[in-house]
Amino acid sequence: LRTGFPEVVWGQDKTPQQIIQIIKTMRANHPVVMATRIEREVYQELRESIPDLQYYPVAKICAISSPETLPNRIGKITILTAGTADIPVAEEAAVTAELCGFQAQRLWDVGVAGIHRLLSNRHVIDEADVLIVVAGMEGALPSVVAGMADCPVIAVPTSVGYGANFSGVSPLLTMLNSCAAGIGVVNINNGFGAAILAGQILRAVQKVNPDVPVPAAIP
Amino acid sequence: LRTGFPEVVWGQDKTPQQIIQIIKTMRANHPVVMATRIEREVYQELRESIPDLQYYPVAKICAISSPETLPNRIGKITILTAGTADIPVAEEAAVTAELCGFQAQRLWDVGVAGIHRLLSNRHVIDEADVLIVVAGMEGALPSVVAGMADCPVIAVPTSVGYGANFSGVSPLLTMLNSCAAGIGVVNINNGFGAAILAGQILRAVQKVNPDVPVPAAIP
Amino acid sequence: LRTGFPEVVWGQDKTPQQIIQIIKTMRANHPVVMATRIEREVYQELRESIPDLQYYPVAKICAISSPETLPNRIGKITILTAGTADIPVAEEAAVTAELCGFQAQRLWDVGVAGIHRLLSNRHVIDEADVLIVVAGMEGALPSVVAGMADCPVIAVPTSVGYGANFSGVSPLLTMLNSCAAGIGVVNINNGFGAAILAGQILRAVQKVNPDVPVPAAIP
Amino acid sequence: LRTGFPEVVWGQDKTPQQIIQIIKTMRANHPVVMATRIEREVYQELRESIPDLQYYPVAKICAISSPETLPNRIGKITILTAGTADIPVAEEAAVTAELCGFQAQRLWDVGVAGIHRLLSNRHVIDEADVLIVVAGMEGALPSVVAGMADCPVIAVPTSVGYGANFSGVSPLLTMLNSCAAGIGVVNINNGFGAAILAGQILRAVQKVNPDVPVPAAIP
Amino acid sequence: LRTGFPEVVWGQDKTPQQIIQIIKTMRANHPVVMATRIEREVYQELRESIPDLQYYPVAKICAISSPETLPNRIGKITILTAGTADIPVAEEAAVTAELCGFQAQRLWDVGVAGIHRLLSNRHVIDEADVLIVVAGMEGALPSVVAGMADCPVIAVPTSVGYGANFSGVSPLLTMLNSCAAGIGVVNINNGFGAAILAGQILRAVQKVNPDVPVPAAIP
Amino acid sequence: LRTGFPEVVWGQDKTPQQIIQIIKTMRANHPVVMATRIEREVYQELRESIPDLQYYPVAKICAISSPETLPNRIGKITILTAGTADIPVAEEAAVTAELCGFQAQRLWDVGVAGIHRLLSNRHVIDEADVLIVVAGMEGALPSVVAGMADCPVIAVPTSVGYGANFSGVSPLLTMLNSCAAGIGVVNINNGFGAAILAGQILRAVQKVNPDVPVPAAIP
Amino acid sequence: LRTGFPEVVWGQDKTPQQIIQIIKTMRANHPVVMATRIEREVYQELRESIPDLQYYPVAKICAISSPETLPNRIGKITILTAGTADIPVAEEAAVTAELCGFQAQRLWDVGVAGIHRLLSNRHVIDEADVLIVVAGMEGALPSVVAGMADCPVIAVPTSVGYGANFSGVSPLLTMLNSCAAGIGVVNINNGFGAAILAGQILRAVQKVNPDVPVPAAIP
Amino acid sequence: LRTGFPEVVWGQDKTPQQIIQIIKTMRANHPVVMATRIEREVYQELRESIPDLQYYPVAKICAISSPETLPNRIGKITILTAGTADIPVAEEAAVTAELCGFQAQRLWDVGVAGIHRLLSNRHVIDEADVLIVVAGMEGALPSVVAGMADCPVIAVPTSVGYGANFSGVSPLLTMLNSCAAGIGVVNINNGFGAAILAGQILRAVQKVNPDVPVPAAIP
């Protein structure tokens, strides 16, 4: 990614030794390095070799960064979940957004089966620059939100559910078939990818209007 | 069905001659006879042999009935659709409900992508005895409705949609995975079955409380 | 659910600490609180913090309730299983029904491969107010039962089976395609949802006929 | 097939000219020649070249045979259908059975949603040598029949149905998952294959017990 | 099963205590009792309560029987496998066949990728009364065998394979689509069901020709 | 959509009379009205009632608009196709974009099997504000493009292909599984939805930075 | 393709005018131009603009070529089919092979249900340089052939079949799961792709051993 | 395989004792014996009985061979991976190729999301005799490579991925639908099969041109 975003390691399916080596190589050239899908036990092993490695346990993300290395970008990324079981995926998105230098606004547990929860948070949707909507089970939240919002909506299906949910296929199909236009869908549980797409959207500001100050580059 | 409901012919996959013969046999013993999935051309052929056959073109239902033969049952069946393309399936439910002797209340085009349409019809949901919710595309309407209603909800997926809709599989999965409890799902496009289930629910009144007057039996 | 039914926690995918906190919050305002999909080990951990928590091991349900808090509602919910391996799902339905204040009548192991078992229990079907029929393998029991019954039938597919059963997809399809009308289907293994739908059906009595005494509200 | 059964042409996907040529070649060496999946219009074209070709319109089978060429075999093949829409597939089986020299006993429309129809025909099942059970929709009939019968059961799913039937996949899965043992399943709509398997079963008599007279060979 | 075949317990998904109790009840009335899908550790627990319980480790079958209780039936059941990994399923069939009183003839590892192995065993196919053909991977063996044999063929797909095998779906489809007629298919890994069907086929001898001596009834 | 975008009618599954009535109602209140999935014959019928209706035959879009009613928005939408058969879907996106007031830049036939075609158009990707990448067959183009671009990428799978393409499922899965981050996927053939999402992205400029002039509202 | 193979137009989904224009452009620079998936009626329209266009009706291929323009390459491509309905796909492969300058050897109708047909053609397999094996239904032929051959085998599933064949998915899975190693699979009905792969294999001769004379380049 | 290639044991699903016995039998007659899918713990157990057994831990292959027994064949097999997680499958291919006597050239981590990595290795593709391209996730690499290469391409999908990857189904479909011709696909994770097919392709040299020296037979 030639975007000034963090360097990223996909941690799943890699041994701790592989991850350590890749992070060490990357940090030489990049101010922010992160790894996703890191279980706590793996983190503990990584930290022995990389003592300044931070851990975000709900997001299962490890990162090397510091206030001065983190860019300070324009725009915030608003993230919603339908249920509490969707929070880990939403946190993967939120922490990624923050490591990219954006502000992340979180609103959890506003699923459609209790529509009043969403309606009483209408202002969050109205004020959003870009929305990431995370939902498992039947995955109906992005449809309702996109109908209320007038900003881009990124829909993230999760594997939360059972039976005919098929590990996230049901909410994935729901989101692809949404009768509300203006929704982009990412892979099941792909909070990371949603945040990168949201970041790209906010960065588009600069390209569209050269008068907008360039987001602070990572030094 | 030993329920005092109409005798029913499944018209799809039958020749007009077969349908005519079955209706003629049935009408000898039953005050109300109906056939579903009847195209207009088929109806025109049937009517030549059965001049008093009525036709409901949107529902694609043919029926023999008259005010005096129709039972007058307790309770109404409220039917909602998400979009206009779902109306034929909803009408199959509504006409079936009426031929069973129930009152059918219709509310079309209140899909979740414009949630205000649903919210401004809240009283319809509040006053319902039993709800049939018909939706294609992503099929999210039953989840929202069931969260608002405190009566049984019957969800009917339709084959309206394209691409990853898979002819109604997407809304079917949505409805089976609803995080709102109290939803019973029927087959794709099965408006008829939804109405029969709704009718069975309203008939349950009599069994549960013997003081409630027995629904008028078909003579 | 604004229905006077218990508050419910979906226990799967939550840590014991999360469940404890949610139950403690809920019990402040609700006379009956229950949690589903709780393994015995989890229950033992929960009980240390909530000593009056009861456990229904076959149903895998935990609950806080007492005779005086349980409502005493009109109508009974009759629950059938095809095989013995379907009992845990059926018990999830039965215990939920009882915690909602209904009487649960159980009839196990009357699958269609030995049709005499069902026929010799005809009176159970005849006397039912509402039926929950639980079946895995090929899931044919609801079709036969719905043909015999004249009350609403809720069909629950289970994941019991192997090979081309696909963890409950085969009985799910069977139930959706039933040629007996009047069947509402819920998700695979969703005994809880079936009981809530049955409860909603029995509660419909009150709405349809205002002369029927209101089910005792939870104090 | 080295079995003394008819020579068979699969008519679907062949032009009339191809079918004519194959039948003419085959009849030179075989007393009975048949072709399946022949529409009436195709038959009319075939008959111009092969005047003694017979047509079985429901089964969509063409055949050349005569009483003296037909073998007279031991045993009868009993064929059941769940509904009337399954009859064409069942007739494909029945006519094939007869052209193989067996007696075919037909019992139509005894599906499980009206179990009394099956129970009042119990003697047909009791007297069967081998059963072919044809069903679409949810395809539950073979399970019930196999539980009642003590002879081999061949289950034929049909593509009759709609929605989540998936053109016969639902009854196919039902039959493969039957909890009644002793059922062999064939492809969707494969009445022909079911009859050949039934014929092979009846022919097994001879191999198992050499005292049984050899089925009359086709001269 | 009213067939003089063993009483059978499906062992999977049952606790040892449940299995012990069922076997003890059954043995009071039946000379042969068997349980399938029993792991060795489970067997060891069962044996403490039922000391005369035998174990067939490859078939994972437990049984109570003795030479004098086993019937001595007419006809043998010939069982083939494509590979060595298919043997456990084939042994489930073979041991079931033997506990039903039939002779089981085994021929392992004659898959189609080395067709000479099958061709050099042609006599086994020629002499068979009924064939059970067990295959995983692509499952092509039943097609080739059915083309060579003139007796009924029962095809058993196994879950042996990986990737696009989908745990046995690939060989299941192969067997259902076989262009060789006369094949009945059972569920994936269902060696037991195949043996029962084969047994039913051999028992059909008696019904078809009353001169054939009745298979020795279980005393 | 409260976005100043056109009012849109989904033309598929509607009769010409229905479309005419909806367009007439909409045009009373909106400067731009469009209908998608309109075949030429349908357009000809519509034009008789709405003489100023324009037709975009490749996009199969009808619209009422004029230079003065069309807004003039900031930013352009760049649209790529892999093959020529993907052009109709891409044109649905392009015309929608233009009717929303954006500039549409088209680049057709740069699929990955001839990577040089893409590489020699590198400047198009470099200069893009937001990219819509349309591809059928294996759908690999968005992965390659997203790796080259540093703006948001919207991927549109098409149903172009055959066999194991499954009417667009193959490219849909490809796009969801892309190892390039920053891709949002829409439903198969949903060029319209892609354009609306792209438009929402460009509109986000205004919200993020209030100094950017507000896109001209539709009067 | 920088291979000296013909220029190819995929004719499906293109209008005659589009095909004519593409062919005319291509023929300016290439000695051999071909188009696949051309129905006879389309050919007749094409021929009016391109009088020297040849047509191969079974293969549904159009081509411009002449003996002097056709290269004369080393090696032959041997093509087998399981049934007669597979011939069109096999001819697509054969004609493509010939237009690439290879010799095509055809052997039709040697499916595995009559294994003797294959065995009596053993010499064809023994003499093959590279094999293309085309099969629908259960698609078992490539497994048997690859076990007999010691050259590369390209397997082509066809959509010939019905029911659980799923338009070629069943033979596709069979071929991917073959327990015979050394098989490369192409898409359903993709005779063209199989021929190109076979041609690439024969061309590899030149690269591996520079002493082998370079295949005559197309002038 | 009558090809002078190693004897191979499929190690998955076999006990160490079974593998030991098969290897010991095979080594009596073959200079090179290998077993695939061998975990390290299994290898350690095997080595106690077969002390000269070598282990390739990444490929999970065990082998008995020595420089003098290994044939020295003409041609090299070039193997590419899209990502590092695909390396185990690629090593299964590479080690198999080497045990067959071919030279294996490895190029890892050149996936399409960073197309420059592939472009800067263009010479590797240009010099290849036959290519094996291994990719998980969306599996787009073979399409791009086949468009650049003019030698046969064997595509190997891996199960690397998550969510809508479906354990390798997504890259499998991608590869089957590639719009680049000349690609043969093998089963998910089947590195072994790809290497055997590549070996068969290189051996075809000899058959096509008898002047090419016969690959050294294994003595």
Ligand SMILES: Nc1ncnc2c1ncn2[C@@H]1O[C@H](COP(=O)(O)O)[C@@H](O)[C@H]1O
């Ligand atoms: N209706 C049918 N269903 C299934 N298989 C059939 C049917 N009719 C014919 N066949 C099979 O197709 C073979 C003939 O195929 P063909 O040589 O293509 O005409 C016969 O030997 C039968 O095995």
Ligand SMILES: Nc1ncnc2c1ncn2[C@@H]1O[C@H](COP(=O)(O)O)[C@@H](O)[C@H]1O
């Ligand atoms: N291995 C097996 N495969 C398929 N069905 C089996 C098997 N073992 C037992 N069964 C069936 O399971 C029934 C017993 O089920 P249960 O009453 O749950 O123990 C038997 O009557 C058989 O029909």
Ligand SMILES: Nc1ncnc2c1ncn2[C@@H]1O[C@H](COP(=O)(O)O)[C@@H](O)[C@H]1O
């Ligand atoms: N080509 C299209 N693809 C996807 N969605 C569309 C398309 N055209 C219209 N729509 C959506 O359909 C809605 C109108 O649907 P309807 O009210 O049924 O006409 C619009 O608001 C759009 O969101």
Ligand SMILES: Nc1ncnc2c1ncn2[C@@H]1O[C@H](COP(=O)(O)O)[C@@H](O)[C@H]1O
């Ligand atoms: N890793 C592998 N992937 C695919 N097929 C394999 C693999 N290893 C071995 N085989 C095949 O399995 C056969 C041996 O199977 P088996 O006789 O069960 O050990 C070999 O001849 C190969 O065709």
Ligand SMILES: [Mg+2]
């Ligand atoms: Mg919106």
Ligand SMILES: [Mg+2]
């Ligand atoms: Mg509710």
Ligand SMILES: [Mg+2]
């Ligand atoms: Mg009923």
Ligand SMILES: [Mg+2]
């Ligand atoms: Mg039976």
Ligand SMILES: [Mg+2]
């Ligand atoms: Mg045979």
Ligand SMILES: [Mg+2]
């Ligand atoms: Mg990028």
Ligand SMILES: [Mg+2]
């Ligand atoms: Mg070979």
Ligand SMILES: [Mg+2]
């Ligand atoms: Mg190439």
